Amino acid sequence: MNSNTLARSLFIPIILFLVIAFLIGPFLIIVAASFSAGDTLAFPPQGFSLRWIAKVFTVESFRASFGMSLFLAIGGTAAALVLGIPASYALSRYKLPGAEVIRTVVSAPIIVPGIIVGLALLRYIVVPFQVGITLALFLAHTALVLPYAVRVVSASLDNLRSDIEEAAVLLGSSRTGAFFRVVMPNIRGGILSAFILGFVTSFNQVPVSLFLSGPGVRTLPVDMIAYMEIVFDPSVAALSALLAFLSIGIVFAAERFLGFSRYV
Amino acid sequence: MSDASYLSLQKLTLAYGDTVAVPDLDLDIAKGELIALLGPSGCGKTTTMRAVAGLLPVKSGHVRLDGADITHVSPNKRAVGLVFQSYALFPHLSVYENVAFGLKLKGLRGAELDKKVRSGLTSVGLSTFADRKPAELSGGQQQRVALARSMVMEPKVLLLDEPLSNLDARLRLEMRTELQRVQKETGVTMIFVTHDQAEALALADRIVVMKAGKIEQIGSPEDIYNRPVSSFVADFVGFENIFPLENGRLRTASGLEELSSQPPSAAGLAWRPRMVSLGTGPFRGTVRGTSFAGDSREYLLDTPLGAIKAEVEASAPAHPLGAELAFDLPAHKAAPLSTFS
Ligand SMILES: Nc1ncnc2c1ncn2[C@@H]1O[C@H](COP(=O)(O)OP(=O)(O)OP(=O)(O)O)[C@@H](O)[C@H]1O
Ligand SMILES: [Mg+2]
Numbered sequence: 001m002n003s004n005t006l007a008r009s010l011f012i013p014i015i016l017f018l019v020i021a022f023l024i025g026p027f028l029i030i031v032a033a034s035f036s037a038g039d040t041l042a043f044p045p046q047g048f049s050l051r052w053i054a055k056v057f058t059v060e061s062f063r064a065s066f067g068m069s070l071f072l073a074i075g076g077t078a079a080a081l082v083l084g085i086p087a088s089y090a091l092s093r094y095k096l097p098g099a100e101v102i103r104t105v106v107s108a109p110i111i112v113p114g115i116i117v118g119l120a121l122l123r124y125i126v127v128p129f130q131v132g133i134t135l136a137l138f139l140a141h142t143a144l145v146l147p148y149a150v151r152v153v154s155a156s157l158d159n160l161r162s163d164i165e166e167a168a169v170l171l172g173s174s175r176t177g178a179f180f181r182v183v184m185p186n187i188r189g190g191i192l193s194a195f196i197l198g199f200v201t202s203f204n205q206v207p208v209s210l211f212l213s214g215p216g217v218r219t220l221p222v223d224m225i226a227y228m229e230i231v232f233d234p235s236v237a238a239l240s241a242l243l244a245f246l247s248i249g250i251v252f253a254a255e256r257f258l259g260f261s262r263y264v
Numbered sequence: 265m266s267d268a269s270y271l272s273l274q275k276l277t278l279a280y281g282d283t284v285a286v287p288d289l290d291l292d293i294a295k296g297e298l299i300a301l302l303g304p305s306g307c308g309k310t311t312t313m314r315a316v317a318g319l320l321p322v323k324s325g326h327v328r329l330d331g332a333d334i335t336h337v338s339p340n341k342r343a344v345g346l347v348f349q350s351y352a353l354f355p356h357l358s359v360y361e362n363v364a365f366g367l368k369l370k371g372l373r374g375a376e377l378d379k380k381v382r383s384g385l386t387s388v389g390l391s392t393f394a395d396r397k398p399a400e401l402s403g404g405q406q407q408r409v410a411l412a413r414s415m416v417m418e419p420k421v422l423l424l425d426e427p428l429s430n431l432d433a434r435l436r437l438e439m440r441t442e443l444q445r446v447q448k449e450t451g452v453t454m455i456f457v458t459h460d461q462a463e464a465l466a467l468a469d470r471i472v473v474m475k476a477g478k479i480e481q482i483g484s485p486e487d488i489y490n491r492p493v494s495s496f497v498a499d500f501v502g503f504e505n506i507f508p509l510e511n512g513r514l515r516t517a518s519g520l521e522e523l524s525s526q527p528p529s530a531a532g533l534a535w536r537p538r539m540v541s542l543g544t545g546p547f548r549g550t551v552r553g554t555s556f557a558g559d560s561r562e563y564l565l566d567t568p569l570g571a572i573k574a575e576v577e578a579s580a581p582a583h584p585l586g587a588e589l590a591f592d593l594p595a596h597k598a599a600p601l602s603t604f605s
Contacts (some may be wrong), residue, residue: 166319167352169340171366171417181365185356 027244034238041234052238062239064216065223068137069203072219076141077149077198081191083142084149089183091150092157107147117144118211126212133214140208145198152197156190157183196254200247269328270295270453271316271421276325278308278315278477285311286477288325293421298447299455300464302488302500303474309457312474313423316455317346330420345414345422349429351406353398359385359409360394366417384416387446404435408442415446424456428463440467461501465489473497494603495532503534504573505593508604514593516569522546523595530600535593537562537575545592547572551583565589 029043037047056062087106091099109117118140126136160183168178184191209219218226220243228236269292278286286308293299301309314320316327318339326335334342353362363381372380385391388408398406407427414422427443428436444467447454458464464471465485473480473488473496481493492498495506509532513520524546527533542563549565549572561582565572574591583589 161350161352163348163350163352164354166339167346167348167413168354168365169319170317170344170346171413172340172369174340177369182354182356186354 027241030237030244031241033234034241036234036237038234040232041237045234052234053242055233055235056239056242059227059235061218061223061227062220065218065220068134068217069220072137072141072209073199073202076138076202077145077195079138079142080145080149080198081153081194084146084194085153085191088150088153088157089179092154093162103150106150109144110147114144114205114207115211118208121208122211133212133217136212137209137217137219140212141202141205144205144208145202148197148201149194152194153187153190156187156193160186193254196250200250203243204247268292268294270297270330271455272326272328273312273316274326274328276312276315276327277323278311278320279323284323284477286315289477289479291472291479291482293453293455295453296451297453298444298467298469300468300471301455301457301474302459302461302464302471303480304459304500307474308477309459309474310425311477313346313425313455313457316421317344317423318342319346343417343420345417345419347407347410347414347422347424347427349426351398351410353406353409353413355398357397358394359390359396359398359401362398362409363413363416365413370417380416384412387415387449388412388442403430404439407431407439411443411446415450415452418450419452421453421455424454426457426459428458429460436463443467465501473500490599492534492599493601495534495601495605498534498599498601502536503599504537505535505540506532506601507534507569508532514569518568521569524592525595527595527598528600530602532601532604533593533595533598534601535598537573539594539597540572540574541592541594542574542576542580542589543591545590547591547593549589549591551585551587551589554583554585563589565591567591 033041033043033045034052035048035050036042036045036052037049038045087102090096091103096102121136121140121143125131125139131139164182164186165175165178168182169175173181204221205219206221206225209222210225213219213222220239224236224239271293273289273291276286276289276291277284278289289312301312303309311320315322318334318337322335326333328334329342329344354365357365360381363384364377367377367380381394382391385394388411390405390408390412393401393405393409398409401409407430411424411427424443428439431439440463443454443456446452456467465488468485470482471485471488472482475496481488481497483491488497489501492501492503495508498506508515509527509530510520512527512529513522514533538560547567547569549567549569551563552566552571553564555562556578559578560575561578561580562573562575563583565574572591572593
């Protein structure tokens with residue numbers, strides 16, 4: 001093998017390595033930093049201890065904002081599904097005039113930068129209508145998750161033949177009954193996938209929440225930013241690492257049990 | 265309600281938006297009859313079935329069943345069963361649960377439910393498959409589950425939309441007998457859609473031939489096979505040589521031709537290939553093609569009348585391609601057609 005072909009045969013693996021390093025590197029650094037024994041966020045970590053990981057659980061504001069994030073992720077995603085499942089159903093089963101336009105509008109929050117969505121919500125909904133912070137955050141997260149819910153649920157509805165509903169009706173079920181008896185059970189996987197995707201999206205959401213957070217009411221990522229502005233210890237790294245593992249765990253479980261990636 | 269009109273379609277008009285698919289259909293079906301709905305693709309067979317089942321709203325006209333007007337009764341209250349061409353089994357339910365689905369909605373529970381489901385599965389020979397999911401069955405087995413699922417509901421009318429079209433030839437024959445047996449055993453009124461004339465002839469008590477949303481002919485299999493009323497039906501049931509009649513003469517490619525004997529008065533005449541006498545007669549043709557079918561042999565002749573298909577016993581001496589043969593179209597054997605299109 002001459003040097004030219006050697007270079008060529010190494011080219012792809014090297015690129016691949018760089019890409020993976022770029023994607024995973026920061027995560028590894030954070031994980032390493034969270035085990036540091038030092039007092040400031042630094043890499044390479046100084047010594048080894050679990051004290052920053054332990055500290056995460058003692059910071060009062062983290063607990064409150066974690067609760068808020070959890071509430072928004074679960075509640076917002078659930079609300080998005082309650083809206084999104086019937087919407088997807090209507091879009092896939094009825095030839096609605098302007099169905100394509102509706103699909104595009106529903107997906108808008110994916111395309112429009114979060115900062116703009118946040119600002120728009122603040123300027124045109126929250127301020128003029130005097131909406132409370134928690135409610136504002138809840139509405140924002142519902143709107144953000146809705147596109148994912150519609151997209152994932154639509155995908156599984158499109159894979160489901162519609163004649164089974166007619167069959168159910170001819171066997172004595174009402175139209176609504178047919179939806180719950182034969183449509184819902186067959187798109188359960190898609191709904192669960194949408195829930196997980198929505199949960200992770202909402203939980204990691206920063207820009208919109210940043211605009212809408214107010215005194216005492218913050219989501220966890222926003223709280224972490226605020227914390228870092230004052231304290232520069234490795235507890236934020238520890239918290240990030242914990243959250244990352246949580247996300248990975250959820251996605252891995254979803255892939256394992258539901259074939260999650262089929263729907264996304 | 266007379267016995268002859270257990271199911272009655274009266275001036276039924278069905279449309280998709282502004283496009284009328286079936287205009288003014290009238291059809292009376294007796295209790296316990298097995299009707300075949302025969303016709304080319306797009307002639308409105310599925311449309312009609314869906315309207316009888318209540319899945320397609322009726323534009324005008326009436327559907328009456330067992331003495332009641334069900335035109336506006338919702339499909340879940342009609343006691344009409346439909347076996348879909350695609351089977352439409354519920355993928356998340358086992359075979360057993362699929363068959364139990366409608367019975368449960370009727371309020372059946374426990375031993376009574378179990379007994380009905382089991383006997384339904386037994387009647388289609390699937391009792392050992394109760395725990396399988398539809399995806400784990402062959403096409404023919406899925407078909408039978410769909411049949412059992414509708415049959416256990418004891419519908420007043422069972423509609424089958426091309427129930428056998430997805431099966432291979434052998435299974436199709438098997439299911440054909442099966443359908444007939446189930447129908448005779450239960451006495452259920454049945455309409456099945458097909459575009460296979462052999463299937464219709466073999467199964468049905470009466471055949472309804474449809475063309476472009478209209479009924480072209482209704483009759484017994486013998487009627488349809490031997491006495492088609494129109495060139496369309498004749499063509500559909502295998503009369504290959506069809507000519508219009510003008511003042512007692514055939515209108516052919518080369519003009520009006522005199523027949524060897526006096527024809528009946530009709531709009532047209534049709535001959536099956538084996539009704540053509542080969543070897544003698546006033547006409548001459550050249551052999552253009554020949555095909556051997558076991559106990560018979562078919563010739564395609566190039567003639568001044570146009571292309572003629574003739575069938576003879578395979579034991580008769582074979583004629584080579586290019587051979588010139590005399591033939592006759594005997595008027596007394598022809599099916600007289602009252603309409604020609
Ligand atoms: N959903 C629909 N929207 C508009 N037109 C339709 C629709 N379904 C059927 N048609 C039209 O109605 C006519 C009858 O269709 P239908 O499906 O009843 O035919 P068919 O006899 O069942 O044909 P095939 O043997 O191919 O199943 C056709 O011209 C068809 O194009
Ligand atoms: Mg059809």
